[in-house]
Amino acid sequence: MDNKKILIIGGGPAGLEAARQLLRLGWEPVIVEKTEQIGGHLSRWYKLFPDMMPASELLEQLTAGLEGAKVYLKTRVAYMNRLKDGYSIMLSNGTGIQCRAVLIASGFSLFDASKKEEYGYGVYDRVITNADLEAWFAGASDSRIPEHPRRIAFVHCVGSRDLKAGNSQCSKVCCMTAIKQAIEMKERFPDSGIWCFYMDLRLFGKKYEDFYINAQKDYGVHFVRGRVSEVSEAIDGSLVVKAEDTLAGTPVKLNADLLVLMAGMLCNADTATLARMVRSEVDSDGFLRSRDNIYRINESRRPGVFYAGACTGTKTIPETMAEARAAALDIHNYLCGND
Amino acid sequence: MRERFVTGFDPFVLPFLAGMIFVLCYCAFGIVRILAQLPREDRRRFLLSLITPATALKNIRDIFADCLLHVKLWRRNPLLGFMHSSIAFGWFMLIVLGHIEVMVYCPDRIRLFYYPIFFNYFVAAGESTIGGAVLFFLMDFFLLLILVGIGLAIVKRIRSRIFGLRRTTRPSLTDRIGLYSLWAIFPLRLLAESFTAHISGGSFLTIPANWIFRQFLGNDLNMLPTWWAYSIALGVFLFVLPFSRYMHIPAEMMLIPMRNAGLRIRHPRKGFARLEVLSCPECGVCIDACPMSVKKANIKDCTVYLNRQLRRGNERRIEEISDKCLLCGKCEAVCQVGVEGPLLRMEQRASRRYGLSPDFSGIDLSKLQAPAASSQKVLYFSGCMTRLTPAISKSVCSVLSKAGVDYRWIDQDEGLCCGRPLQTAGRYEQARQLMRKNEELILSYGADTLILSCPICYKVFKDEYKLPGVRVVNYMEYFAELIAAGRLQIEKSDICYVYHDPCELGRGCGVYEGPRKLLGKAAGIAEAPANRAESICCGGSLGSLSLDFAQREEITLKSLQNLYDSRADAIATACPLCLNTFARYSDRPVRDMAEILDAAAR
Numbered sequence: 001m002d003n004k005k006i007l008i009i010g011g012g013p014a015g016l017e018a019a020r021q022l023l024r025l026g027w028e029p030v031i032v033e034k035t036e037q038i039g040g041h042l043s044r045w046y047k048l049f050p051d052m053m054p055a056s057e058l059l060e061q062l063t064a065g066l067e068g069a070k071v072y073l074k075t076r077v078a079y080m081n082r083l084k085d086g087y088s089i090m091l092s093n094g095t096g097i098q099c100r101a102v103l104i105a106s107g108f109s110l111f112d113a114s115k116k117e118e119y120g121y122g123v124y125d126r127v128i129t130n131a132d133l134e135a136w137f138a139g140a141s142d143s144r145i146p147e148h149p150r151r152i153a154f155v156h157c158v159g160s161r162d163l164k165a166g167n168s169q170c171s172k173v174c175c176m177t178a179i180k181q182a183i184e185m186k187e188r189f190p191d192s193g194i195w196c197f198y199m200d201l202r203l204f205g206k207k208y209e210d211f212y213i214n215a216q217k218d219y220g221v222h223f224v225r226g227r228v229s230e231v232s233e234a235i236d237g238s239l240v241v242k243a244e245d246t247l248a249g250t251p252v253k254l255n256a257d258l259l260v261l262m263a264g265m266l267c268n269a270d271t272a273t274l275a276r277m278v279r280s281e282v283d284s285d286g287f288l289r290s291r292d293n294i295y296r297i298n299e300s301r302r303p304g305v306f307y308a309g310a311c312t313g314t315k316t317i318p319e320t321m322a323e324a325r326a327a328a329l330d331i332h333n334y335l336c337g338n339d
Numbered sequence: 340m341r342e343r344f345v346t347g348f349d350p351f352v353l354p355f356l357a358g359m360i361f362v363l364c365y366c367a368f369g370i371v372r373i374l375a376q377l378p379r380e381d382r383r384r385f386l387l388s389l390i391t392p393a394t395a396l397k398n399i400r401d402i403f404a405d406c407l408l409h410v411k412l413w414r415r416n417p418l419l420g421f422m423h424s425s426i427a428f429g430w431f432m433l434i435v436l437g438h439i440e441v442m443v444y445c446p447d448r449i450r451l452f453y454y455p456i457f458f459n460y461f462v463a464a465g466e467s468t469i470g471g472a473v474l475f476f477l478m479d480f481f482l483l484l485i486l487v488g489i490g491l492a493i494v495k496r497i498r499s500r501i502f503g504l505r506r507t508t509r510p511s512l513t514d515r516i517g518l519y520s521l522w523a524i525f526p527l528r529l530l531a532e533s534f535t536a537h538i539s540g541g542s543f544l545t546i547p548a549n550w551i552f553r554q555f556l557g558n559d560l561n562m563l564p565t566w567w568a569y570s571i572a573l574g575v576f577l578f579v580l581p582f583s584r585y586m587h588i589p590a591e592m593m594l595i596p597m598r599n600a601g602l603r604i605r606h607p608r609k610g611f612a613r614l615e616v617l618s619c620p621e622c623g624v625c626i627d628a629c630p631m632s633v634k635k636a637n638i639k640d641c642t643v644y645l646n647r648q649l650r651r652g653n654e655r656r657i658e659e660i661s662d663k664c665l666l667c668g669k670c671e672a673v674c675q676v677g678v679e680g681p682l683l684r685m686e687q688r689a690s691r692r693y694g695l696s697p698d699f700s701g702i703d704l705s706k707l708q709a710p711a712a713s714s715q716k717v718l719y720f721s722g723c724m725t726r727l728t729p730a731i732s733k734s735v736c737s738v739l740s741k742a743g744v745d746y747r748w749i750d751q752d753e754g755l756c757c758g759r760p761l762q763t764a765g766r767y768e769q770a771r772q773l774m775r776k777n778e779e780l781i782l783s784y785g786a787d788t789l790i791l792s793c794p795i796c797y798k799v800f801k802d803e804y805k806l807p808g809v810r811v812v813n814y815m816e817y818f819a820e821l822i823a824a825g826r827l828q829i830e831k832s833d834i835c836y837v838y839h840d841p842c843e844l845g846r847g848c849g850v851y852e853g854p855r856k857l858l859g860k861a862a863g864i865a866e867a868p869a870n871r872a873e874s875i876c877c878g879g880s881l882g883s884l885s886l887d888f889a890q891r892e893e894i895t896l897k898s899l900q901n902l903y904d905s906r907a908d909a910i911a912t913a914c915p916l917c918l919n920t921f922a923r924y925s926d927r928p929v930r931d932m933a934e935i936l937d938a939a940a941r
Contacts, residue, residue: 115922118727163888166923230726232751233733240752 004028005099006331007089009077009274012040013317014105014309014324016062019069021328027335030070030097032077034270038063040107046137048317049180050207058317076270080277086304087278101304101331104274104288105324108265108310111159111167119155119261120231126239126256127231129158129263130177137184149192149257152185153241154178155228156198160264169285171264172314175202178262179215186219195222195254197243205316224252231259265314278305287313298327306331340444340471343463343538347445351460351567352453358577359452365581366589369617373593376609381602388600398596405676406591407431412675415624419502422495425488427588432481440474456573459532460566464540471540479542482532485525493522506632508623508643510584517583520576527569534562590617591676604679607686608649615683618676619646625670625680630876631663633897634890642670642680649683659885661687665894666763666882668846672872681882688765688884699755699772704780707753715747718786719814720800722793723756724915731915734933735792735814741940742826749784757796758803759843760881770799778804790814792933794844794914795881801848813844815854815913815932822860828941835863836935837907839898839921840874841914854913854932861939865905875901877912879920895924903927911935 004027008015011033019029037043039062045055076092086100113121113129120127128136128144136142156178160171175198182194201223203209215221226244234240234255241254267286275282280300283289288311291299298306308327309320332338374382388394404410407428413420437455441448444462448454454461464471496518499507510518529548532541536549580586594614604612621643631637638644640660648656661684670680719739721732732748739746755777758770781789789806791797792814800811821827838858844850851871858864869875878894886894899921902910909928912918921929 117730117919117922120729123730123733164923166888166892230729232726232729 003098003100005030005097006101006103006335007032007077007087007097007099008103008105010040010105010107010309010311011035011038011071011073012105012107012309013042013058013062014107014311014320014327015040015103016066017321017324018103018105018308018328018331020062020065021325022331023065023068025328025332027332028068028070029103030072030099032072032075032091034074034076036074038071038073041110041131042317044131044135044138046134047180047184049176050205050211052180077274077277082278082302100335101306102278103306103308103327103331104271104278104280104300104311105308105327106268106271106274106311108314109268111165111171111263111266113158113261113263115165116158116162116261118230119158119228119259120233120239121261124231124233124239124259125237127259127261129261130174130181131263133181133185133260137181144258146257149185149189151254151256152182152189152192152194152258152260153228153239153254153256154182154194154196154260154262156196156201156262157227158261158263159266160262161199167264167266167285169314170202171262172202172204173316174262174264176205176208176211178260179212179221181260182221183215183219186221193222194219195224195256197224197226197228197241199225199227205318226252265310268311271311278302280305283312285313287311298323298330304334306334340462340464340540342445342448343461347448347451347454347461349457349460349563349566351563351570352457353570354567354574355456355570355577356453358574362577362580362589369581369589370593373610373614376606376613377602377611378605381605381610385597385600385602389596394596394599397599401595401599402592405595406588409675415673415675416503418491419495419504422488422491422502425484426492429481429485429488433478433485436474436478436481440478443470443474457566457570459535459539459541463538467540472542475540475542475545479544482525482529483544486529489522489525504623504627506623506626506638508621508626510621511647513579513583514621517576517579517585520572520579521585523572524569524576527565527572531562531565531569534559534565584619584621586617587620587676590614591620594618594676598677604682604686607683607690612683612686615676615678616646616649619643619678620676621647622675624673624675628669628673628873630665630667630669630878630894630898631886631890633893637663637890640664642674642678642683645680645683646678657687660684662884663886664883665842665876665878665880665886667842667876667880669842669873669876672846685763685765688763689767691765693766696766697769699769699776702755702776704776704783707749707755707780708783713747713784713786715745715784716786717744717746717788717790718781718784718809719746719748719790719792720750720754720757720781720796721748722750722791722796722915723754724793724795724919728915728918728931731792731918731931731933734931734937735790737937738818738821738827738933738940739790741937742821744821744826746790747784747786749781755780757793757799759795759799762799762803763882764884774799774803778806781806781809788812788817790817792915792931794841794847794850795916798843798847813848813850813853813913815850815857818936819853819857822857829860829936829939830941831860832862832939834909835865835907836909836911836930837865837867837902837905838870839867839877839902839910839912839917840871841912841917842874842876842880844913845874846872854911858911858932858935861935862911863907865907867901867905869901877914877917877920879916881916891920892924895920899925 006027006029008019008029008031011031015031019031022029039059042055042059048055078090078092081088087102089097110131159165159167178196203212224245226246228241228243230242232240239256239259241256243252245252272282280302281289288307290297290312306327308324409420409424437458440458441455495502532545533548536545602611623643625642626632629641640663645660664684666681668681725732756773758773761770788810797813838855875898877898878891911930913932918931
């Protein structure tokens with residue numbers, strides 16, 4: 001097999017960045033994206049922490065260098081067979097591809113917040129998720145968000161670090177997303193009070209801690225350490241949020257006009273199917289299993305199959321970018337026989 | 340018919356005789372002990388029931404139907420029913436006919452209780468009468484029946500699946516000795532009677548066998564050793580009986596009259612509980628029934644093994660098994676002798692001493708109390724678990740409003756636990772304190788109807804609460820009444836639901852048909868293979884004190900698989916815990932009955 005094609009499954013930030021790099025290295029990446037547009041979750045996000053960079057700006061940069069790459073939208077991998085020195089792939093649109101390397105960049109899906117029914121998503125009118133709020137920031141209309149919310153509550157760790165929800169890992173980005181969205185809300189509704197209910201604040205990245213301090217100092221966002229136990233609806237449609245303030249050691253009750261749930265990251269449901277096709281392994285957390293979690297996160301245990309981004313675990317965008325570039329280089333070295 | 344020996348005795352009867360005397364003494368002692376363990380009023384009640392003609396008659400009928408004919412087992416599994424009743428009833432008839440023979444031919448020997456058993460050795464046929472022929476025919480007939488039963492038992496031991504049992508109990512050492520001696524008794528009896536048939540006479544089985552054996556056995560020397568072997572097999576069986584599962588034979592005959600007298604478990608080990616444990620035949624029907632046994636490691640935590648450990652007094656395992664159980668009640672529903680597995684465990688939990696015992700009797704109700712003039716006659720109590728599934732309470736309230744019911748949701752803001760979780764954990768006193776508080780609270784509203792949407796609350800409100808003048812009703816029953824009264828119009832949708840029977844509502848309260856009728860009005864309905872009393876626990880039960888999420892997941896998946904097998908589009912249930920548990924893993928929508936009815940109500 002001497003063609004220069006490389007199949008990239010998933011047209012999100014990881015897939016796009018890897019494709020861009022592979023193009024530069026002289027390969028012919030083919031991107032397969034199941035939805036009708038590229039960009040993944042990024043295309044539905046408004047601004048990115050900690051610099052408040054518009055997501056569309058990053059997406060523009062990612063797509064700018066993509067001329068020459070083949071992109072199939074609304075397409076899935078129908079089946080994939082291992083050949084002697086590569087893979088034979090059939091796509092759902094009938095296209096057949098033969099290539100020596102496959103990059104899986106299938107990403108994550110958001111936790112379905114209605115599974116934590118006690119928070120009332122899908123039951124009460126004033127409960128939304130972080131993704132709903134981003135879409136509203138980006139301009140979509142949402143009847144659940146009142147015109148002048150006086151009190152807004154954010155619930156961290158919805159479906160993350162939660163054995164009951166079947167998800168023990170930390171989703172990494174929600175703490176910062178909550179702080180970012182709290183600031184954005186405060187900017188839009190300066191008279192509103194904002195409360196964040198958290199278990200721990202995991203602010204590990206560059207500028208993250210400063211961001212958190214600013215939110216308190218400059219925007220007056222309240223942080224309450226304690227999980228929300230239940231949410232009920234008052235007669236006027238507002239929400240009664242019950243939680244425990246574990247620092248003060250008392251139960252607290254908050255009347256809120258809007259409740260935002262920080263839905264966490266889960267492995268994409270299609271990923272297990274993909275993994276089965278290439279006989280690659282799924283880890284105990286539902287994400288794909290890398291060769292190791294230190295040195296070869298980009299590599300699967302199958303020759304020619306590589307990973308990038310959130311398909312191997314929860315990731316921030318900078319991490320995903322770094323991994324996409326690393327995967328592109330790994331593939332390049334693999335195909336050139338540089339190992 | 341004449342006797343062959345003037346003494347009417349041969350040393351070979353000794354093993355049987357010793358075994359029989361041992362068992363009779365053991366049982367007599369056991370009865371006295373269990374009676375002594377009963378509380379005074381229970382003992383009085385039981386002894387009175389024995390001389391009450393109606394209960395006495397019922398006792399005889401029940402013992403005959405359950406212990407000998409195994410009517411319940413026949414209904415559940417005809418092959419197993421045939422196997423058990425052929426051995427039990429056949430053996431019983433052999434003993435009865437043996438006594439008739441002795442009474443007819445040598446009435447003065449009736450006091451020797453080995454005589455009816457070894458009758459054929461001690462007599463010689465001098466004449467043949469029609470009556471004698473009929474007796475001998477019946478003896479051979481019942482022996483054949485037992486032999487068929489034993490044959491089936493051997494097949495069952497090797498291939499239990501043929502009998503519809505996926506897994507059976509692993510017999511203990513004494514069980515094995517008992518089992519093999521039981522298998523040996525009847526073939527040995529056939530041999531012994533066959534070898535003697537040319538002297539004592541016989542019928543269609545023993546005479547031809549005798550003829551065949553005499554073709555190649557030149558003399559009668561093998562006669563006595565075979566009778567010895569028969570007697571030894573009987574003796575061994577009788578000696579291990581009290582220490583093996585075969586103790587269920589005498590124990591169940593005692594259990595039935597006690598149950599008919601209305602006795603209940605009042606102590607985890609003594610009296611009635613002890614009798615239930617001894618009555619367990621270790622058939623293992625509860626193993627396949629138990630939702631936990633989806634995992635092989637949990638098989639040893641089924642009720643049959645609890646009973647075994649209770650017999651042995653293995654405290655560590657008893658504690659472990661008692662805590663692990665989900666208390667779904669399915670083992671009790673399928674049990675042939677009616678061992679109350681969940682109750683035995685709850686009593687065990689209740690028998691512990693706790694370092695910390697919270698006192699709820701001092702709760703201040705003034706914060707929860709109704710305002711002085713409360714006009715509503717209908718109250719709604721949603722319970723704690725429903726706080727995790729607000730869709731249920733929201734839908735119940737919506738339906739009540741649509742029907743124009745003037746109701747009051749008494750625990751909308753704050754409320755007290757119904758006490759059932761504490762009760763299942765064995766904290767009876769704390770549960771009682773909460774119940775008394777709730778009673779006081781509810782009565783203070785002066786209402787006449789209390790609607791409950793959680794079956795866990797419903798069970799305890801129905802069974803334990805004393806609320807004079809207040810009708811306790813499940814919301815589905817109440818909605819059905821609203822529909823019947825024309826206050827609620829239901830529009831049928833074309834979604835097909837499978838109804839999952841929650842443990843506490845189905846097996847706990849016996850509510851099976853009402854929800855199905857109601858669901859049939861609002862949507863299409865399909866049935867899962869295991870339904871009603873056989874429904875499989877969702878795995879989320881509060882009953883278990885030690886199962887973790889990973890262990891529960893497999894139980895939930897098994898329960899869901901059973902529901903998927905109905906090929907319904909969606910799952911309907913009527914319990915916040917089932918809803919919460921299923922929603923986590925289900926591949927199709929899960930809805931509470933309240934949500935379905937709210938969507939269908941106009």
